[in-house]
Amino acid sequence: MELASAVTQSYLTFRLDDELFATSVINVIEILELTRITKVPRSPSFMRGVINLRGTVLPVIDARQKFGLDKTPDTVNTCILVLNIQIDNEKLTVGALVDAVQEVLDIDISTIQPAPSIGSRYKSEFIDGMVKGNDKFIMLLNVSKVFSSEEVSILKEGYDMGENTSINQ
């Protein structure tokens, strides 16, 4: 993180339910429309399956489930964010199913507030910070951590609504 006040960073904002999230565009490869997802049997339910990304097979993770939201039917706005994430120094490409993609925002780094350790639903290690949008706070996510986490939900213990199983039995 640079300290210069004028330094901005681009973030892609997306929506889950009513909440806005953002991720650094560095992590984003592209945004896809929802296509048919092939379920892989006996995989955790937040793993929606695999899709065909121009000839390669891309695993898709349901961000809603990851964020402890109810499963809702997919809409026309449902998108797949193709993300580059880092697990144990290994680069990995995954798809994240989000309700809608908003826009690319240039965020002045200085405006980023630290994630509140109290009062947030989410575990602090997944949140890089918060920024105030038009009239809403936008959570800046650490997608590498969010989507590489083997935990089903990134909710805090108290908020955890999902099953308490891990990916690798």
Place this chain on the structure above:
Amino acid sequence: MKLTIKARLITAFVVLIVLSGTIYYLGSTNTGILNDRINIIVDVNVKRILLASKAAEDIQFITKREKELIMTSNQNEVDEYIEVIEERSSEMLARIEQLKGMSDEKGIEILEGFTSNWNNYTKVYNKIKALSLKNNDSTFAVAYKLSSTDGREAALGAISSLAQILKKNEGALATAKVEADTLYDNAKTNMIILLIVAVVVSVLISFWIISSISKSINTAKLAIKSVAEGDLTISIENNSKDEIGDLLEYMRAMVDKLKDVLTFVSTASDHIASASTQMSGTSQSMSQGSQEQATSAEEISSSMEEMVANIQQNTDNAQQTEKIALKAAEDIQEGSKFVNLTVESMKKIAEKISIIGEIARQTNLLALNAAVEAARAGDHGKGFAVVAAEVRKLAERSQIAAGEINELSSSSVAVADKSGKLLEQIVPNIQSTARLVQEISAASREQNTGAEQVNNAIQQFNQIIQQNAAASEEMATGSEELASQADHLRETIVFFRIDKGQSAQRVSAQKTRAAQLAKPVQQTAKHFKGAQLKGGVNLDMAMSSNGNHDALDNGFEKY
């Protein structure tokens, strides 16, 4: 008592027939009696004589054969002789029996004598026969002896009996001849008396009948003669009660009736005269009616002309309307098609717009991707990031616009759909209108033909009016004729005298009156003729107004 000529004639002939019958009866009765006498002579007496003489002949034959029997010694001859003798004997006995049947008492007495003699002979013969059968010389002698004695005696006795019979019957014949002569003389006298009576009676009856008829016929002749001369004043006298009397009676009735008839004819001609006056009045009113008819026909004709024109107009208008309605229906159908097409197009537009929306959405996504890419490129991508943001905004705007267009197009699709449906609903109405108009047109055409028919009818009507005029003319002449005929009648009737010359004057006065009445009738007829002509011209004009139509019709027929 009424003695008719018929009855009188019948009586006369009956008397004459009775007389002639009596004469015939007398004659035939006498002849019958004579005939009976002759029959008795021939059938009884002559036959008795014949039979008796035959029997005598038989006896002679038998005795002769008996002698030959005795004489012969040949056995065969004996048998032959015996047979002949016995056969002849039976024949003879049959004759005797026949004779016996027709004999009177005296005769029977004589015949009994014959029979006893014959029986004696038979006894002798039987002895001879037995001897002959022995056939020897001794027998011969005996037989001969017997024959010449006993046999001869018996045979002679028999023949004498027969001779008695002959004698008796010859006497009966002579008596009968005398009786017949007397009978004939009596009958001749009676017949002459009767003939004289009959002639006298006939002359008397004829005279009576002729005198009674000729008097009545004379009376009738006189009466008919006066009627033929036209004098009906005669009175016919009648006293006879026979058929001629009846004839006279009827004649008198006829004259009476004739008198009545003539009187009636005279009154009838009076009536005819008054009737022709009345007829003349009727003719006048008829003429007047015809005139009115003619004017009416004229009016009808012109009205019809107008009507035909109107109907033609109607027909044309109806056809025009029909065409327009059909065109309108077609146009609306076309319109509805176009509306449908429009709806389709709008739907397609909506689809395309949704594609555009989709594209806009994808563009949005693409722009986002581009923005991401640009952001990742850092400073180098700044400019591009701006462009991407612009593109994204544009995409967003076009997405919104597409959404709006989509809404609009879907609403206009609804509107167009509705208008299409409405149009589709109108189409059947217009079609039914067109159908109705078509019907009207057809009706108009029918009316047209109807009007033509009416025109034809009027023409016929005109003809009838003409005929009527002719008829009233004829009627006028008819009534003139009638008047002259009535004059003639009167002149004819004058010939008859009924009440001494009164009737002839009355008839002539009536004649003048009838002639006066005939004149106005002729005038009305003339006047009517003029009106009739005028009406005919009018009709022709009506026809000429339809001339075009007729020409068309002709043209049509030519096709």
Place this chain on the structure above:
Amino acid sequence: MSNLQAVFLAETEELISTLESALLEFERDLSNLRTVENIFRVMHTIKGSASMFGYENLSNITHHLETIFDDIRAYKRQADLQILEITFRTVDHIKSVLRDPDLSQSENKIRQEQLLANIHLMVQQKDVRTSGPVFADSTAVINTYYIFFRPAEGIFRSGNNPLFLIDDLATLGKAIVVPIFRDALFSDNAQADLCYTEFEVVLAGGMTEDDIRDVFLFVSDTADIQIRHIAEGDLLNDLSFSSAFGNREQIPRTAFGYGIVASMVGAVQAKSTMSSVVAADVDRLGQSTSIRVSSTKLDELMNLVSELVTSQARLMLIAEQKGMPDLNAVSENIEKITRRLRDNAFSICLVPIEAVVTRYQRLIRDLSKELSKEVVFTTSGTETELDKSLIEKITDPILHLLRNCMDHGIETPEARRARGKKKEGTIHLKAYHSGTYVHIEISDDGKGIDPARVRSKAINKGLIREDAVLSDADIIELIFSPGFSTADIITDVSGRGVGMDVVRRNIEAVHGEVFVESKLNEGTQFTIRLPLTLSIMDGMLVKIASSDYIIPLAAVDKCFEVETRSLNGDCSQRLVLDGNLVPVFNLRNVFDEERSGLPITQVVKLNCEAFPVGITVDAIVGEYQAVMKPLGDMYQSQDEFSGATILGDGSVALVVDPSRFIRQLLSKSNIENLNKN
């Protein structure tokens, strides 16, 4: 580096590999002049292209080396092991010179000079007869003789059989024997105990005329024998001559006679001076029919073929949906073409294991020298083909295993003798197909792995606790543990302890497995099992619930139909299929799907290692060419799927790894059974 230069380098590397294999062949049979010919030609080519590309040093040294083989070729000198040794060294040197053409590294320069000097020396020594082990008792002179042999008619009576004589004759060298039957044989007077046959033989070899006369020693008095020298060298090598001589009418009645044969020889020799040039040209032409292609291009080709296959599947789908007969016909045609193209592309990418065997041979040869161990390296089934990329990935692990065998397995000749074994150790490399796998076995008859030593070592290294109870097999498995090395002295060959775990990891990276079996003092056998997962494979497309799966066609034994209601709700049950009781797994249940609503369920019988297993599927869509795509690390735990493929409609189908899948199902059912019990 220009393209041409890259081509040159690749070509030269291949040539060197060919050269090496030729040299190894030559080493086994020093008398094989054909190999010499080969070696010479390869060297000549290397020299030519090297000078063309400005590799002067390379060209220079190759030129000198070539001279030696030219001499051998021309019988001017005999091949010996010394020559071979120096050739091998030069070849190694050439490899380094390729990377350092200007000899900028001093060691290369020094080596170049040393080798050049050695080669010069060798060339000058050519007349000196060194007693090579192979050519010791043979003359280098090869001659071709014409022999006519007409045995006496009564030869059988004297106890001789002319055929035995001919056989003896054939042992002297290469021979073409043409029997000639005299007409008398076919006459009615022919007698069974008389010989009517004559023989015409062309014999080539190092024998002298006397050698030939010796064969006929016992019959020379009675038989008619002609022996004529017709040419120097091996005339039978000349195909035109040998075929002209050998392939006559089926049973010739008359002999050619010397005159005709001599004239034939004259014609052949006149041509041969000319044809040597032509032959070289023909060889060039023969080479030009195969072109070298860079592996990246091949990969690209494979990718394109994969794309084509996927697109073709899509086309097929569309054609089926549209129901247009023309389109269908075209689509079917394209399918055929694609299939052929795919197979062709595969065959391009498939390389027989033989291609790498040379390297192993060389390695073992070098190591045996270095370690002073005598080893015979034998191979079998090297024609087994593997995907080029796969081979590349397993070459090093195999190399490492061989090295281990040489280093740790095979004992020194002394030790072997002490153990009563042959002094030469044997290493055998065996490759074979088995189902959907390729097995590569590397076995030695060395001392084997001592479990006790492994154990103590593992305890030393802290891999296991001292009181751990392990079977011998488990202990031997420990050699694959990271940081395990049993060699007491760390040699430069092996024993750095990074070997076996890397071997295992590399093999597992290509979905392979490696097993080890060992008997103390008898030997060790490593088995590498590689799935025959090609980048495109023939599979059977099936549907289960809403998902599509591909089962490799090789694993499918047979398909059956059963009524769905005959399936109980359990994961597994036994059904009688083809008269056998077969365990059948209800995949809808296994995959946590609802029970099938279809009246009929398909059962696919799979070939499993031990016994057949059935799996239920909703529908069998049909055969499908699956282009394999990795499923990704996220699904590492779902290893029953070896990958995924893109279907014609763009959706993804999972490719089942039958053996893993079945193993999982079995273990799962075992667990279930245990739970039930």
